[in-house]
Amino acid sequence: MHTMWKGSISFGLVNIPIKLHAATENKDISLRTLHKECHSPIKYEKVCPVCGKEVGKDDIVRAYEYAKGKFVVLEDEELEQLRKENEDKAVEIVDFVKMEEIDPIYFNKSYYMSPNEGGVKAYSLLRKALEDSKKVGIAKIIIRSKEQLAIIRVVENTLLMETIHFPDEVRPSADVPNIPTGENITKKELDTAVLLIDQLTTEFEPDKYHDEYRTALLDLIESKKTGKKTVSAKEKEPAVSNVTDLMAALQASIDRTKPATKKKTTRKKPASKKKEA
Template sequence: MHTMWKGTISFGLVNIPVKLHSATENKDVRLRQLHKECQSPIKYEKTCPVCDREIESDEIVKAYEYAKNKFVVLTEEEIEELQEENTDKSVEIMDFVQLEEIDPIYFEKSYYLSPNEGGSKAYALLRSALEDTGKIGVAKMVIRSKEQLAAIRVYKNTLVVETIHYPDEVRNVQDVPNVPEEAAPVQKELDTAKMLIDQLTAEFDPEKYQDEYRLALLNLIEDKKNQDQTTTAKERAVPNNVTNLMDALEASLDRAKKAKPAPAEKKKTTTTVKKTTVTAKKTTAPKKAVPKKKQTKKNA
């Protein structure tokens, strides 16, 4: 059995080294969601609706939403500092009470306690003391960085820790809607109800109860497996380097064609304009006065 943590139970001056083990397990049949078309598992990604992109783990921070869309951001350093203050793995029994005094609504989760090295004698002592007095210990402990209220009791020769909700974690029963007011029932109906309860009264045997839906679902799954009514998810196509290279070359060629220079006719027009401009400049050159003076001297 997996050990969750190692610590000590203390009551008075007695310290018992113990190990904590989960006493229960969730046996719900978990169904995956597949894409109906290709029978592949649906992938859930962490995305930001504002940035419209997938977010990496190092981009995520923790915050408390104190009002709609209003948050108080907490740094990892601040959280770790608080956790370090509550990492003492000791179970301090504060009071001893009768189990019947605690309403079942307060119970949350069960854990087995086993003695750690050198703790067997003190473990057996506490177990015997609880059995003889018929009481349980109310203690405080830290599990997974959360401070828990807990009850320590004996279950089939083993010490068990039952984590208990704090009073402010149990919702006010006055807030439950549509609860009828107390009214005197019809005596005949009440007597009949009591007779029915008497007929159905039995000694509690947990082995006689089972999750009918879970068993039926498991049987259905097994039948489908035996009848070969199964499916295999398609693996994601692995890109081929050669194909990628050809795609890249073809895309580059298409891009080059689109970015090809203007047709030759436009170039000729531009050249003609330039030549015309040059010719015009050469034509206007003889109008200068210098050639006239040279001609006068020659006639003389």
């Protein structure tokens, strides 16, 4: 399993060297956009809207827009230094809480934790302590230049780090529009709804749920491949030298702008008179 972060977790005087591994993966099917006429993949270029020029990687800087059209430019070196100062710190578990006290709306992304060199005993100690206390740890960690709040809990004998949103990142439910305040329902309607819930209540078995849309899309793609209903991108034609055409055009332009030359008229000499005999 790919290691995406190395560091250490500490609680009290116990320090645990650990590695993080992504616990989930995105299985969305990525679709390309093609030119309808020749089926070539579309290129997206970065163009300055003011200069109209294509902008290369070396010509781009990052900035914070503090007001409309007003920016504070941040140098890559400044951001890298700030990241290192925070990322090099050990991640400290600051609190322990009960899992049921955390609303699922705060959950973000999950990472498996494995012990790094010399961290096996401390890893086992934290795992056992969390299991026995039925608590989860609250910690802070820098991942991909962003400080994350996280919980550390045990899942099937493995420590799991679950990043969670900060409180100011969760929008208040009071801001949701058109929420009914009263309960204009009859007892019969409520009893029927509760009965339906009871009939559909079961044990949670995650393996029985599947992404039916993704399966259908893969089947559609496979059937088109099997039926040879595929297209190929046209190869880019090599640039044809237009030097000859250019020279011809230039010469024609020169000829067109040349002043018309006047034809020389040859004056005839007057006939000489013959001498009289």
